[in-house]
Amino acid sequence: MNSLEGQMLVAMPDMADERFVESVILLVGHGSEGAMGLVVNHELANLRFADILDELDLGDPDAVIRLPDTIRQRAVMRGGPVERGRGFVLHSADYKSGNTYPVTSGISLTATLDILRVMAFGPAPKASLFVLGCCAWSPGQLEGEIADNGWLTVPVSGDIVFRTPVEERYEAALASLHITRATLSPDAGHA
Template sequence: MTYLEGQFLVAMPGMEDERFAESVILLVGHGEEGAMGLVVNQKLANLRFADILDELDLGDPDAVIRLPDTIRDRTVMRGGPVEKGRGFVLHSSDYHSGNTYKVTEDIGLTATLDVLRAMAFGPAPKASFFALGCCGWSPGQLEREIAENGWLTVPFTPELVFNTPVEKRYEKALESLHITRATLSSDAGHA
């Protein structure tokens, strides 16, 4: 079995679970125990990074208010339907704490408060992505979904997560496979 950790999953048009329609998911873990990922193209409406800092009491309220708008108004993403109240930060490899999980040579995943403080008050990772919740698959479940034509796999590029506008990530992922929504078919072929 080839594990897909560090690759993207792109939902096919026939995705039956509406929570994943047109989603792009970065697999941060995949092995015999199952798989875990973060949706990278769905924003949480009406929630900003400053709201998270306030709720978790991660800094003096005056310091949070003085943060640059680029930090205060940073988008909070919907990482998936599992553990919706838990935060996950996908970040460049220049940041590392004792709690960072190395996903690829380029990126790590940290789910502790230290990375949120670093993102707000420094030293911050060069690139980062904050999401609430994650996606999970039991052993063999993801493999079945891929075999049933539920997902395409796309090689990881940091540009897709860190430099592409959220609303363009689905199309950009498809472009990397040289296809578009118009040429994408939900019909599977098996030889």
């Protein structure tokens, strides 16, 4: 089996599971035991990074209030329907801790509180994305969904994950395959 770790999944237009409609998912793990990924293009409404800092008591409340709006108002992403209360940070590879897992050569994953403090109070990684929850597939499940035309696989792009505006990431992921929503057929072709 070829691992898809470090690839992105893009939901096909006829995605039956409403939780994944128009989703772009970065696969952070894929092997014989299953797969795990994080949705990178759906924000949680009414929740911002400062709310997480307050909830977890990760800084003096006065210091959190004084943070620049660019940090306080950062989006929190809906990473998936599994472990919705657990946080994950996708970030550029310039930050490393003992708990950092390299997903690709340029993107890493850290799921401990230290990364949240660093994101707020520095020195922060050049790029980061805070995600609550994840996606998980049992062994063979993801491969079956891909074979059933549920997902496209797309090479990872740090630009899409970190720099493309959230509402444009689905279209940007499709564009990386030189297709658009209009040219994407929901019908699978099998030879």
